Amino acid sequence: MENYPFGSGRPDPGSFPNRKLGEAAMRILPEMGDELALYPGMLGYQPLRQVMADRLLQREGVAPPVEEIALTNGSMQAVTLMAQMFIDQPGDGVVMEEFCYSGTIGAYQKEGAELVGIPVDEHGMRMDALSDVLKKRAAKGKLPKFIYVLATFQNPTGAIMPLERRRELLQITAQYALPVVEDHCYADTVYEGDYYVPALYTLPAEVPVVHIESLSKILGPGVRLGCFFTPQPLLGKILQIRRDGGTSSLAAAVVYEYFREHLWTHVHRINAIVKQKRDAMFEMLGQFPDAFEWFSRPKGGLFIWVKLPDATDVVKCEQVAEARGIDYATGKAFHVFRRDVPYLRLAFGYASLEQIRAGIPKLAECVIETQR
Numbered sequence: 001m002e003n004y005p006f007g008s009g010r011p012d013p014g015s016f017p018n019r020k021l022g023e024a025a026m027r028i029l030p031e032m033g034d035e036l037a038l039y040p041g042m043l044g045y046q047p048l049r050q051v052m053a054d055r056l057l058q059r060e061g062v063a064p065p066v067e068e069i070a071l072t073n074g075s076m077q078a079v080t081l082m083a084q085m086f087i088d089q090p091g092d093g094v095v096m097e098e099f100c101y102s103g104t105i106g107a108y109q110k111e112g113a114e115l116v117g118i119p120v121d122e123h124g125m126r127m128d129a130l131s132d133v134l135k136k137r138a139a140k141g142k143l144p145k146f147i148y149v150l151a152t153f154q155n156p157t158g159a160i161m162p163l164e165r166r167r168e169l170l171q172i173t174a175q176y177a178l179p180v181v182e183d184h185c186y187a188d189t190v191y192e193g194d195y196y197v198p199a200l201y202t203l204p205a206e207v208p209v210v211h212i213e214s215l216s217k218i219l220g221p222g223v224r225l226g227c228f229f230t231p232q233p234l235l236g237k238i239l240q241i242r243r244d245g246g247t248s249s250l251a252a253a254v255v256y257e258y259f260r261e262h263l264w265t266h267v268h269r270i271n272a273i274v275k276q277k278r279d280a281m282f283e284m285l286g287q288f289p290d291a292f293e294w295f296s297r298p299k300g301g302l303f304i305w306v307k308l309p310d311a312t313d314v315v316k317c318e319q320v321a322e323a324r325g326i327d328y329a330t331g332k333a334f335h336v337f338r339r340d341v342p343y344l345r346l347a348f349g350y351a352s353l354e355q356i357r358a359g360i361p362k363l364a365e366c367v368i369e370t371q372r
């Protein structure tokens with residue numbers, strides 16, 4: 001039984017606006033005419049795309065044209081589509097952070113890509129390492145097909161890539177004509193007001209940048225809504241390989257009707273709740289310095305990337321923790337080559353404050369008991 005759910009990156013369950021979404025559905029569905037009798041089209045329900053554009057404008061100061069935004073079934077669909085777009089044959093390379101979202105690692109492996117992991121530090125993907133890898137690969141005629149990057153609240157490390165490094169990334173990719181895929185699904189889960197680094201798509205670039213957003217982290221993964229955008233002609237090419245008939249207009253309309261008035265109040269409300277949980281988790285981790293060190297103190301996102309003592313038997317630790325009802329994500333799941341690294345990722349959004357306060361001491365026991 002899972003008593004301490006620190007495994008996956010879900011928002012606070014109590015803050016899901018069931019009633020408000022129900023009221024939104026009652027308002028909008030009767031007004032939709034025959035729209036639900038039609039396929040949504042490859043871009044999807046226009047009013048929600050407009051809300052997405054307004055959200056980007058407010059956050060980034062620059063919004064893409066609404067006709068360049070495509071709704072997707074969660075952001076994961078967009079993440080996967082990018083491999084289908086750029087990977088022509090098995091073994092084509094994709095550059096990503098050495099520690100990267102496990103879902104992307106799995107999806108890109110399934111699409112036959114060779115994963116090229118670039119070391120990270122507390123500021124995200126390291127540009128010296130990226131430059132070296134691309135230089136060597138160019139010399140061998142084995143340049144990767146695209147770069148997938150989590151520049152803001154990187155999953156799992158929580159790192160934010162500083163502006164100068166973002167500019168450098170775009171310069172390096174321009175040198176090798178590599179498209180950039182920017183997965184930005186945590187950009188609105190912010191707990192400290194001084195965070196702001198512009199998204200890559202807002203910066204001057206000589207290569208195409210595909211930007212991906214999600215509603216899973218600010219609303220809930222059950223709504224399965226996300227979007228991506230990029231200028232033509234690349235957008236048209238990506239849409240051509242899409243084979244799902246489009247994203248649910250029903251879900252999009254209900255969320256539009258709720259978000260058109262409540263987007264930012266909702267985001268600020270849930271961030272305040274999740275911030276308390278992040279703070280509680282750090283407070284608890286700090287009580288067990290023999291078991292835990294953390295990579296950084298993220299100002300946003302839903303995770304803490306925790307370093308365990310080197311002598312930890314990470315496989316045994318997971319087994320012991322599981323038997324005691326503690327769920328977390330192993331470091332191995334986020335390593336591009338699935339190495340047994342002495343790390344784990346703790347998600348703090350979904351668990352209650354009580355579960356955090358009771359579960360972290362139990363996890364510390366598991367770590368301490370499984371030293372070799």
Ligand SMILES: Cc1ncc(COP(=O)(O)O)c(C=O)c1O
Nearest residue numbers: 074075076101155214216221226
């Ligand atoms: C970096 C990253 N990208 C994409 C996703 C997929 O999210 P969804 O498909 O629910 O939008 C996740 C989910 O955890 C994630 O962490």
